[in-house]
Amino acid sequence: MNNEWPLWEIFIRGQHGMSHRHVGSLHAPDAEMAIKNARDVYTRRNEGVSIWVVEANNISASSPSDKGPLYEPSESKVYRHPTFFDIPDEVGAM
């Protein structure tokens, strides 16, 4: 049996009310230890106020070759941006 500890992806919320952000990964036997290790590896200088750990093999990711089909549809929809519309100066801020 493979006796390597599983890999965990680590997400940390920084100080200022931001969302959790991926910071890296580490090995740990279980979630509890992953959180403890993440504290030591990724928050030695107060980089965070909250830690999420997710076992890496539970993450599904888009594949790089899907880049075209996945994102291309939004490229032609310029009207989704407010700058698409001309608003007369007289109307004021909008």
Place this chain on the structure above:
Amino acid sequence: MYAQMIKTAGTGVKSREEMTEQERAFQDKIDADIKIEPKDWMPDDYRATLIRQIGQHAHSEIVGQLPEGNWITRAPTLERKAILLAKVQDEAGHGLYLYCAAETLGVSRDEITEMLLDGRMKYSSIFNYPTLNWADIGAVGWLVDGAAIMNQVPLQRTSFGPYSRAMIRICKEESFHQRQGYDAIRKMAEGTPEQRRMAQDAMNRLWYPSLMMFGPSDKESVHSAQSMAWKIKINTNDELRQKFVDQTVPQAEYLGLSIPDPDLKWNEARGHYDYTDPDWSEFFDVIKGNGPCNVDRLAARNKAWDDGKWVRDGLLAHARKKRTRNLAAE
């Protein structure tokens, strides 16, 4: 540097005509400074070279804890002890960031660890020198971490995303390392005549080994052109060594320490210091395993790995048992 003499896989730089369409698209991304991410297509030689380079870098961070850890219990004050402990703990973190980056290329942590333990992979030659007294700890932080920074700062721009991100994290922490070292050796350089003598002695022993960290001279450097085209090597060895010398000489002068090189002098025309190269035969000898501490360092890493086995196995068995129990209870 932390990664010295990395053998670049492959047959050298290909011309655009020799490249496959995939290879051309890959090189175009690199030339446009678009990062390569783990799931993107990459040439096998790029992957193999990066595993070697990131692996050697990671091993250096881990083995590098040994010479400094040697002095934690004997630090002269509680404050110095706490600082050194934090510094050494950072190095463990650096090793872990880098191992994780290497793992995204498809090598497992156990595999890469075992390659260090059985000597298939190397770590930086510098950590095969001993730290004989407290002055050495100051000199290591100042010179060794100083040399590491020279190499790591440009590597923040390297083409492989996970490696670049690890470097950015590491660089944020390195400045503390160098400053605490300079501060420690400064205390000694400004102390009693005996402390001053110790500081100079540390300088005398560690100067050339620090210069060796950048790897052999460009004349002897095995073709790094491919690594540079891939942006996994940013500067040549001699460029970085020169930068290090230019930066360090004034810092030594401030301390009143002399650099153990009678031919070191400012060259007005070049705008750089002229300096003497280290003894390269010593360097190659240390790389081959004949440095003063090679045997000790590898023995210490092997002992830690072997002695830790029951902890790794025990915690994993416990985690598996808990999981099975939870599943049964559902």
